[in-house]
Amino acid sequence: MQVPLIRLQCGVNSYEWGKKGSESAAARFAAATPSDNLSIQADKPYAELWMGTHPSNPSKDLTTGRTLLDLCAENQLLLSQSVASKYGSKLPFLFKVLSINKALSIQAHPNKKLAEQLHARDSKNYPDDNHKPEMAIAITPFEGLCGFRPLGEIAHFLETVKPLRTLVGESEASQFIQAAKQEGGDEAAKKKALQTAFGGLMSSSPEDIDRETASLVKLAESEGADFAAGGVSSTKGAVLAELVTRLNGQFGSDIGIFVLFFLNFVTLQPGEALFLVADDIHAYVSGDIVECMAASDNVVRAGLTPKFKDVSTLVDMLTYNYAPIDEQKMTPTEYPYATLNRNAYSSGSSVMLYDPPIEEFSVVRTLLRGEGAKATFDPLEGPSIVICTGGKGTIAVGPTKREIQEGYVFFVGSTAELVLESAVGQDEEFTTFKAFCEI
Ligand SMILES: NNC(=O)[C@@H](O)[C@H](O)[C@H](O)COP(=O)(O)O
Ligand SMILES: [Zn+2]
Numbered sequence: 114m115q116v117p118l119i120r121l122q123c124g125v126n127s128y129e130w131g132k133k134g135s136e137s138a139a140a141r142f143a144a145a146t147p148s149d150n151l152s153i154q155a156d157k158p159y160a161e162l163w164m165g166t167h168p169s170n171p172s173k174d175l176t177t178g179r180t181l182l183d184l185c186a187e188n189q190l191l192l193s194q195s196v197a198s199k200y201g202s203k204l205p206f207l208f209k210v211l212s213i214n215k216a217l218s219i220q221a222h223p224n225k226k227l228a229e230q231l232h233a234r235d236s237k238n239y240p241d242d243n244h245k246p247e248m249a250i251a252i253t254p255f256e257g258l259c260g261f262r263p264l265g266e267i268a269h270f271l272e273t274v275k276p277l278r279t280l281v282g283e284s285e286a287s288q289f290i291q292a293a294k295q296e297g298g299d300e301a302a303k304k305k306a307l308q309t310a311f312g313g314l315m316s317s318s319p320e321d322i323d324r325e326t327a328s329l330v331k332l333a334e335s336e337g338a339d340f341a342a343g344g345v346s347s348t349k350g351a352v353l354a355e356l357v358t359r360l361n362g363q364f365g366s367d368i369g370i371f372v373l374f375f376l377n378f379v380t381l382q383p384g385e386a387l388f389l390v391a392d393d394i395h396a397y398v399s400g401d402i403v404e405c406m407a408a409s410d411n412v413v414r415a416g417l418t419p420k421f422k423d424v425s426t427l428v429d430m431l432t433y434n435y436a437p438i439d440e441q442k443m444t445p446t447e448y449p450y451a452t453l454n455r456n457a458y459s460s461g462s463s464v465m466l467y468d469p470p471i472e473e474f475s476v477v478r479t480l481l482r483g484e485g486a487k488a489t490f491d492p493l494e495g496p497s498i499v500i501c502t503g504g505k506g507t508i509a510v511g512p513t514k515r516e517i518q519e520g521y522v523f524f525v526g527s528t529a530e531l532v533l534e535s536a537v538g539q540d541e542e543f544t545t546f547k548a549f550c551e552i
Contacts, residue, residue: 115511115512115513116510116511116525116526116527116528116529117191117510117524117525117526117529118508118509118510118513118515118523118524118525118526118529119174119175119176119181119184119523119524119526120146120174120175120176120515120521120522120523121146121164121172121173121174121175121181121498121522121523121524122146122147122148122172122173122174122175122178123142123143123146123162123163123164123170123172123522124143124162124163124170124171124172125137125139125140125142125143125151125159125160125161125162125163126139126159126160126161126163126170127157127158127159127160128158128160128161129158129160129215129419130158130160130213130214130215130216130217131158131159131160131161131212131213131214132158132159132160132212132213132214132401133155133156133157133158133159133214134153134154134155134156134157134159135153135155136212136214137158137159137160137212137214138162138210138212138252138253138401138502139159139160139161139162139210139211139212140153140159140212141153141519141520142162142210142500142502142519142520142522143159143162143520144520145518145519145520145521146175146520146521146522147175158214159212160211160212160213161209161210161211161212162209162210163207163208163209164207164208164209164210164498164500164522164548165181165204165206165207165208165408165498166180166181166182166185166203166204166408167207167408167410168182169240169410172498172522172524174524181204181524182202182203185197185202185203185204185496186202186203189202190526190527191496191524191526191527192204192495192496192527193494193495193496193527193528193551195494195495195552196495196496196527196550196551196552199552200408200473200550203408204408204496204498204550205407205408205472205473205474205550206405206406206407206408206473206474206548206550207405207406207407207408207409207410208403208404208405208474208498208500208548209403209404209405209406210252210401210402210403210404210500210502211249211397211401211402211404212401213255213397213398213399213400213401213402214399215363215364216360216363216364216369216396216397216398216399216417217396217397217398217417217418218369218396218412218414218415218416218417218418218420218422219258219368219369219372219394219396219414219415219416219417219418219427220394220395220396220412220413220414220415220418220427221391221392221393221394221395221413221427221430221431222244222245222246222247222389222391222392222393222406222409222411222412222413223239223244223245223391223392223411223413223430224244224391224392224430225242225243225244225391227392227430228241228242228243228244228245228409228411229242231411231413231426232411238421238423239411240410240411241408241409241410241411243407243408243409243411244391244407244409244411245391245406245407245409245410245411245412246388246389246390246391246406246407246469246471246473247388247389247404247405247406247407248386248387248388248389248404248405248406248443248467248469248474248476249381249386249387249389249397249402249403249404250384250385250386250402250403250404250467250476250478250546251381251382251383251384251385251386251400251401251402252383252400252401252402252403252502253383253400253401254380254381254382254383254400255380255381255385255397255399255400255401255402256378256379256380256381256397256398256399256400257378257379257381257387257395257396257397257398258372258373258376258377258378258379258394258395258396258397258398259376259377259379259387259389259393259395259438259441260376260377260389260393260394260395260434260435260436260438260440260441261307261311261375261376261377261394261433261434261435261436262345262347262374262375262376262377262435263435263436263437264289264292264293264303264307264435265293265294265345266345266347266348267289267293267307267310267374267375267435268289268290268293268294269341269342269345270341270345270374271286271289271290271310271374272290272342273341273342274329274332274341274374275328275332276325276326276328276329276332276371277314277325277329277371277374279321279325280313280314280317280321280322280325280368280371281310281313281314282313285309285310285313286310286313288306288309288310289306289307289309289310291306292306293306304433304434304435305433307433307435308428308431308433310375311375311428311431311433312428314368314371314372314375315368315415315416315424315427315428316424316428317368322366322367322368323366325371326361326365326366326367326370326371327366329357329361329370329371330357330358330361333353333354333355333357333358334354334358336350336354337350337351337354338350338351338354340353340354340357341353341354341374347377347378347437347438348378352378353373353374353378356373356378356398357370357373360373360417363417364417367416367417368415368416369396369415369416369417369418370416370417372394372396372415372416372417376394376395376396377436377437377438377441378438379438379441379442381400381402381442384445384465384478385442386442386443386445386467387441387442387443388441388443388469388470389441390432392430392431392432393431393432393434393441394427394431396416396417403476403500403502403546405474405476405548406474407471407473407474408473413426413427413430414427415427415428443467443469445465445466445467445478446465446466446468447463447464447465447466448464448465448466448477449466450490450491451464451477451479451488451489451490451491452488452489453486453487453488454485454486454487454488454489456483456484456485456486456487456535457481457482457486457487457488457535460481460482460483460486460539461482462479462480462481462482462483462486462488462535463478463479463480464477464478464479464480464488465477465478465480472550472552473550474548474549474550475548475549475550475551476546476547476548476549477546477547477549478544478545478546478547479533479544479545479546479547480542480543480544481504481506481533481534481535481537481542481543481544482535482537482540482541482542482543483535483537483538483539483540483541484535484536484537484538484539485534485535486534486535486543487532487533487534487535488532488533488534489530489531489532490530490531490532490533491530492528492529492530493527493528493529493531493549493551494527494528494551495527495549495550495551495552496524496525496526496527496549496550497524497525497529497531497547497548497549498522498523498524498525498547498548498549499517499522499523499525499531499533499545499546499547500520500521500522500545500546501517501518501519501520501521501543501544501545502519502544502545502546503519503542503543503544504518504519504535504536504537504541504542504543504544505517505518505519505535505536505537505543506518506533506534506535506536506537506543507532507533507534507536508523508531508532508533508545509531509532509533509534510525510526510529510530510531510532511529511530517533517545525547531547533545
């Protein structure tokens with residue numbers, strides 16, 4: 114049976130935080146594929162390219178116009194029997210490219226149980242009954258807020274940033290500082306103190322937020338590198354001061370600006386990655402990324418957004434885990450099931466695996482340098498989606514061989530032996546990302 118290689122036409126979502134017009138990688142990639150209803154407008158934000166079967170924006174077979182969702186429902190072998198029997202006739206993952214001009218909302222994604230409850234209670238704001246663990250891989254330099262800081266860092270900010278301490282509340286702040294400074298001590302009590310302090314911040318009144326935002330911005334502008342007593346080792350005062358003024362410029366007076374002092378601020382270079390389990394708090398700030406997640410669009414938001422906010426649900430649902438940012442970063446490993454040809458070896462090409470501790474997806478980044486560099490992948494017992502984010506080459510499954518260049522997206526059916534070959538010049542790179550599920 115001929116395993117299909119299907120060129121996809123993918124939709125792009127215009128959220129307010131997206132980069133504008135062709136500055137947006139999501140827009141450029143979407144526009145690389147012929148479409149009768151997409152013309153990129155220079156002043157319109159384009160946030161997310163969606164690749165997959167999610168019904169909110171299902172990808173289509175470019176040749177027939179049929180949705181990938183329909184094709185998988187008609188022929189489960191595209192997914193493989195094992196994947197289809199566990200996840201039904203749809204992809205277990207949703208694959209995206211995000212192009213971020215302004216900060217995304219302060220958010221977390223509910224675990225499976227909470228997702229079912231929220232979906233049953235409010236399917237408009239919570240369209241899925243599924244969890245949404247997610248992984249982000251930087252295409253360009255990326256900034257994000259991710260997971261709670263080590264408690265000592267938060268204590269430092271409560272002691273040195275008066276507007277923050279005022280919004281948290283004097284007693285909550287001093288109780289937290291006391292708990293944070295206890296050597297060893299009861300982990301559950303520390304997390305409770307963190308939840309109380311964070312909950313105190315998030316329950317601030319709009320008047321208090323307006324007043325304290327104005328004071329915070331004034332301090333940031335006047336103190337510069339000395340802001341927050343010079344900051345902490347992971348985030349220096351000057352960086353914090355710039356972030357406060359940037360976020361204030363983007364959102365005006367907003368409680369999300371104060372969340373900055375509770376969350377790790379992380380920068381990723383191209384190829385570096387983050388993994389977020391369900392219920393992990395985060396907010397991406399800038400850059401272009403590839404993102405892969407379980408098939409869900411459930412977002413619980415609490416700040417930095419014009420969208421629906423559900424602050425009490427967010428405060429209640431969080432794990433209140435805290436850790437240095439390096440524990441949130443994911444380290445890719447060499448992908449063992451691909452063979453590079455001589456050109457690829459000699460030009461320093463690479464095939465790297467990003468493999469989070471969940472079943473629904475993994476991602477492989479293939480970076481082929483120079484003319485004729487080739488990677489041959491062992492057949493997978495499961496579905497894949499491949500996007501080219503730079504350069505050009507060919508993609509082949511069995512006897513079917515197609516051109517692929519920046520923005521092109523292909524669905525690769527189960528048990529395909531996939532071959533990628535570069536058609537770029539000597540010092541250029543042909544880069545693809547492949548999301549897949551194999552169980
Ligand atoms: N962390 N990234 C994600 O979860 C993306 O997949 C979501 O689609 C975005 O967070 C949605 O962001 P807004 O709700 O528009 O602020
Ligand atoms: Zn998210």
